[in-house]
Amino acid sequence: MAVNDTNLPTEEVITKALRIHGSDNVAVAVVPLAKGTELTVQGITVITAADIPMGHKIALQDIPEGVNIVKYGYPIGRAKTAIKAGDWVHSHNVQSNLGELLNYTYEPVAKVTESAENIGASNDTATNGAMAEVMGTKESTYTFEGYKRDDGSVGIRNEVWIIPTVGCVNGIVKTLERMAKEFPQENVDGIYAYAHPHGCSQLGDDQLHTQRILSGLVHNPNAGAVLVVGLGCENNQISLLKEVIGDYDPDRVKFMTCQAVEDEIETGMELLEDLVAYANRFTRTTCPASALTIGLKCGGSDGFSGITANPLVGDLSNRIIEAGGTSILTEVPEMFGAETILMNRCRNQEVFEKTVQLINNFKTYFKSYGEEIDENPSPGNKAGGITTLEDKSLGCVQKAGDAIVEDVLAYGERVHHKGLNLLQAPGNDLVAANALAAAGAQLVLFTTGRGTPFASPVPTVKIASNSKLANFKKNWIDFNAGTLLTGETMESLGDRFLQYILDVASGRTHVRAEALDKSELAIFKDGVTL
Numbered sequence: 001m002a003v004n005d006t007n008l009p010t011e012e013v014i015t016k017a018l019r020i021h022g023s024d025n026v027a028v029a030v031v032p033l034a035k036g037t038e039l040t041v042q043g044i045t046v047i048t049a050a051d052i053p054m055g056h057k058i059a060l061q062d063i064p065e066g067v068n069i070v071k072y073g074y075p076i077g078r079a080k081t082a083i084k085a086g087d088w089v090h091s092h093n094v095q096s097n098l099g100e101l102l103n104y105t106y107e108p109v110a111k112v113t114e115s116a117e118n119i120g121a122s123n124d125t126a127t128n129g130a131m132a133e134v135m136g137t138k139e140s141t142y143t144f145e146g147y148k149r150d151d152g153s154v155g156i157r158n159e160v161w162i163i164p165t166v167g168c169v170n171g172i173v174k175t176l177e178r179m180a181k182e183f184p185q186e187n188v189d190g191i192y193a194y195a196h197p198h199g200c201s202q203l204g205d206d207q208l209h210t211q212r213i214l215s216g217l218v219h220n221p222n223a224g225a226v227l228v229v230g231l232g233c234e235n236n237q238i239s240l241l242k243e244v245i246g247d248y249d250p251d252r253v254k255f256m257t258c259q260a261v262e263d264e265i266e267t268g269m270e271l272l273e274d275l276v277a278y279a280n281r282f283t284r285t286t287c288p289a290s291a292l293t294i295g296l297k298c299g300g301s302d303g304f305s306g307i308t309a310n311p312l313v314g315d316l317s318n319r320i321i322e323a324g325g326t327s328i329l330t331e332v333p334e335m336f337g338a339e340t341i342l343m344n345r346c347r348n349q350e351v352f353e354k355t356v357q358l359i360n361n362f363k364t365y366f367k368s369y370g371e372e373i374d375e376n377p378s379p380g381n382k383a384g385g386i387t388t389l390e391d392k393s394l395g396c397v398q399k400a401g402d403a404i405v406e407d408v409l410a411y412g413e414r415v416h417h418k419g420l421n422l423l424q425a426p427g428n429d430l431v432a433a434n435a436l437a438a439a440g441a442q443l444v445l446f447t448t449g450r451g452t453p454f455a456s457p458v459p460t461v462k463i464a465s466n467s468k469l470a471n472f473k474k475n476w477i478d479f480n481a482g483t484l485l486t487g488e489t490m491e492s493l494g495d496r497f498l499q500y501i502l503d504v505a506s507g508r509t510h511v512r513a514e515a516l517d518k519s520e521l522a523i524f525k526d527g528v529t530l
């Protein structure tokens with residue numbers, strides 16, 4: 001379970017500062033720079049006017065007050081005051097351009113237009129394979145060893161999950177989890193109970209959000225079998241939850257209402273014995289990468305996240321989608337300022353309109369509580385070199401690669417379409433990661449420049465944006481993307497990362513977070529508690 005460090009380059013950083021795009025008027029310090037350091041970046045020579053921390057920005061030219069700061073080829077804000085070449089560019093002299101709700105126009109990029117033209121030219125008798133080729137996918141050459149489920153889905157873990165409808169029975173499900181470990185588990189990777197404080201005293205959307213998240217977990221293919229445990233008097237009655245769950249296999253999913261049985265521990269253990277036996281019948285078999293659904297998330301980002309870790313995950317997302325698989329990008333507030341990049345990659349006008357609603361509805365949510373739309377990044381982000389929400393977002397959306405956006409999912413909704421999907425969820429790491437698992441992701445790729453130990457119901461891979469973090473927090477970090485700063489190519493690193501992910505999916509490798517407690521569900525809540 002060590003950080004993946006096979007054949008890592010041993011060279012020092014190849015440059016002291018990096019200009020990401022040819023139109024940028026700032027560069028990023030790859031190492032800490034002392035005041036008075038002379039730098040030449042793409043033919044532009046400046047002398048630092050202050051100490052510049054690693055990951056922070058240096059002005060490459062004079063930037064008058066009110067003029068945009070450009071990074072990644074896009075504005076990340078504007079100068080509060082006049083900035084001189086060589087100045088440190090950060091929160092003290094930059095302000096966000098974000099503000100009111102915006103009107104958007106669908107301006108599809110060439111990739112979308114060409115795809116639409118090709119699909120329009122195809123005839124009605126085109127095979128699925130031909131259509132996949134038109135849409136930019138191909139038959140997968142990547143495989144992993146997964147658990148094929150009876151409904152056609154594939155899990156990368158074969159676990160038994162115990163899911164409470166209401167927080168009142170958290171103690172019961174945790175007891176059942178502990179006691180059920182006595183059952184034979186030859187092919188079962190673990191038995192886990194997922195506690196949460198919701199399910200009662202909830203109304204409207206809050207109750208629906210809880211039901212959708214629990215339902216999504218019931219359907220997640222990493223669960224070989226599921227026991228749903230209710231109390232009996234809660235708002236989130238099992239009968240109501242079943243309506244949200246929809247079709248299910250009664251051999252795989254069983255239900256228990258504690259107030260309806262004399263001894264809930266005895267009854268629960270009887271049900272679990274059957275469920276563990278059911279899950280034990282599954283074994284790993286070779287599956288195509290098209291069966292993978294990956295969740296895309298970042299947290300504790302720094303100035304390198306958008307240069308190393310996020311582009312690496314974007315490269316992996318592209319490869320999985322090209323192989324016929326699925327990826328899901330979430331944390332809507334961290335699309336603000338970069339949303340048009342995604343909007344113009346939407347498959348069609350309908351998906352574009354859903355994306356506009358995704359963005360503007362979340363902005364309206366912010367404003368309804370009197371919060372500023374740009375009230376982000378976090379103190380840790382700023383310490384790592386991220387100045388504005390646009391700065392953060394332009395790095396964040398790179399996790400989605402350059403794929404066409406196929407669909408937009410409501411919070412708690414399960415994925416319906418192959419390819420790149422956008423999911424409604426906040427930036428909060430725990431809430432968003434749980435939403436990705438409920439949407440159907442078998443694993444979450446989590447990039448970070450600061451580090452975090454959290455776990456979610458599915459394997460959560462921590463990818464460091466810089467080697468300093470990877471080497472310092474080896475007990476948290478699974479993969480180091482910082483080698484892009486020491487000369488490793490994206491192709492080389494992408495190949496290693498893809499193999500690592502296939503190893504994780506095959507159970508040959510376990511991520512650090514799998515050794516931690518993953519039993520607490522974080523569910524979005526916005527309304528009244530009775």
